[in-house]
Amino acid sequence: MKIMVVGGGGREHAIIKKIKESPLADKIYALPGNGGIAEDAECVAIGAKEIDKIVDFAVSKKIDYAIVAPDDPLVLGAVDALNEAGIPCFGPRANAAIIEGSKIFSKNLMKKYGIPTAQYEVFTEKEAALKYLEDAPIPTVIKADGLALGKGVVIAMTREEAIDAVKSMMEDKVFGDSGSKIVIEEFLTGPEVSVLSFTDGKTVVPMVSSMDHKRALDGDKGLNTGGMGTIAPNPYYTDAIADVCMREIFLPTINAMNAEGRTFKGCLYFGLMLTANGPKVIEYNCRFGDPETQVVLPLLDGDLLEIMQACTNGTLADMDVKFKSQAACCVIMASDGYPGKYSGGFEITRDTGIDGEVYVAGAKLADGKLLTAGGRVLGVVAIGDNLGKAIDKAYANVQKVHFDNAFFRKDIGQKAMAVFSEN
Numbered sequence: 001m002k003i004m005v006v007g008g009g010g011r012e013h014a015i016i017k018k019i020k021e022s023p024l025a026d027k028i029y030a031l032p033g034n035g036g037i038a039e040d041a042e043c044v045a046i047g048a049k050e051i052d053k054i055v056d057f058a059v060s061k062k063i064d065y066a067i068v069a070p071d072d073p074l075v076l077g078a079v080d081a082l083n084e085a086g087i088p089c090f091g092p093r094a095n096a097a098i099i100e101g102s103k104i105f106s107k108n109l110m111k112k113y114g115i116p117t118a119q120y121e122v123f124t125e126k127e128a129a130l131k132y133l134e135d136a137p138i139p140t141v142i143k144a145d146g147l148a149l150g151k152g153v154v155i156a157m158t159r160e161e162a163i164d165a166v167k168s169m170m171e172d173k174v175f176g177d178s179g180s181k182i183v184i185e186e187f188l189t190g191p192e193v194s195v196l197s198f199t200d201g202k203t204v205v206p207m208v209s210s211m212d213h214k215r216a217l218d219g220d221k222g223l224n225t226g227g228m229g230t231i232a233p234n235p236y237y238t239d240a241i242a243d244v245c246m247r248e249i250f251l252p253t254i255n256a257m258n259a260e261g262r263t264f265k266g267c268l269y270f271g272l273m274l275t276a277n278g279p280k281v282i283e284y285n286c287r288f289g290d291p292e293t294q295v296v297l298p299l300l301d302g303d304l305l306e307i308m309q310a311c312t313n314g315t316l317a318d319m320d321v322k323f324k325s326q327a328a329c330c331v332i333m334a335s336d337g338y339p340g341k342y343s344g345g346f347e348i349t350r351d352t353g354i355d356g357e358v359y360v361a362g363a364k365l366a367d368g369k370l371l372t373a374g375g376r377v378l379g380v381v382a383i384g385d386n387l388g389k390a391i392d393k394a395y396a397n398v399q400k401v402h403f404d405n406a407f408f409r410k411d412i413g414q415k416a417m418a419v420f421s422e423n
């Protein structure tokens with residue numbers, strides 16, 4: 001089969017490496033891919049949001065199956081356009097991708113179908129939002145309705161911060177149209193868990209759970225980033241909690257989307273918070289998480305391409321989706337300064353003896369050399385028989401990857417390890 005993967009980050013590199021293991025995959029294209037992905041797929045200089053060009057390319061190359069990984073093309077209707085051109089895809093159509101594309105849609109869906117989430121109010125007028133904040137409980141959480149590169153959420157610890165966030169979204173339009181409508185919601189506390197799931201719109205199969213580390217600095221300090229590291233499985237997510245989530249969140253969400261005429265097929269990502277009052281949905285993503293994918297897929301014990309096709313064909317119930325009973329850790333190596341200003345163009349070298357994977361996110365090839373070209377440069381991943389071993393191996397691998405200006409967190413997985421000493 002000829003496969004096309006839309007996207008060009010570490011997540012896409014992890015998907016491509018897993019797909020390559022499938023005997024069904026003969027040829028893999030990445031649009032646009034990156035300098036590191038070029039080792040594993042043919043990269044084509046078409047951006048992930050250039051839907052018309054993506055469709056033209058897929059038709060001209062007679063692509064048998066497409067995987068659309070990032071949020072933007074999914075929300076923009078890439079799957080709809082490819083399907084209309086006769087190309088089967090992994091990923092939701094636009095009318096289902098809205099579960100990530102509009103926070104107001106997802107909050108209203110959860111309210112209508114009784115899916116546990118934070119209490120909230122929707123505002124389309126700045127004045128009403130500011131009035132509400134006069135006596136709203138603090139801390140509070142302000143969310144832009146639309147996609148905002150993962151930056152559209154402000155946790156306001158004071159009333160002033162909340163007011164500033166509303167003004168910057170609704171008055172200064174820092175997120176453009178994405179912030180012209182907002183959600184203000186209850187501040188929840190508890191451990192966070194990411195659960196990615198496969199679904200064909202009827203069956204939902206959760207993948208191994210994981211934990212992201214969103215802040216730039218050790219101890220969860222510093223600015224929010226796209227994610228500085230991940231571990232899987234997430235030890236806070238016990239079998240008992242998984243059962244509750246299946247009953248109260250996962251199945252109800254799939255059923256709700258069907259009831260709305262918005263059947264979701266693809267990877268549905270549940271961002272959960274385990275509160276004292278039970279698990280609640282913090283956010284849905286309509287796609288694989290980044291960098292969760294980098295720890296989840298190495299633990300998948302099976303043919304990813306077959307599972308994806310089963311999601312497309314509605315035959316997921318027939319698949320035996322298994323995960324290894326090991327643990328994985330991904331440490332993101334970034335350019336110093338990220339998520340603020342940083343410089344790039346430094347050569348990336350890898351020593352021999354790396355026991356794991358290096359998934360490249362921000363790099364380009366120049367004269368046969370791999371050069372840094374992004375904030376998050378790559379993710380170094382290791383698998384171990386338990387979480388502690390996976391973490392140690394991942395950090396040993398980090399010592400074998402070199403580029404000037406490299407920055408990484410030293411404490412990926414430590415919050416998860418604390419569970420073991422608590423018990």
Ligand code: AMP
Pocket residue numbers: 118141150151152153155185186187188189192214271282283
């Ligand atoms: P997002 O950018 O949507 O992934 O959200 C960023 C982060 O904001 C989440 O991972 C949570 O840590 C935090 N967050 C979002 N909503 C809430 C909430 N209602 N209460 C507490 N923290 C939240």
Ligand code: GLY
Pocket residue numbers: 150212226227285288289290291292
């Ligand atoms: N790691 C969170 C996300 O992909 O949105």
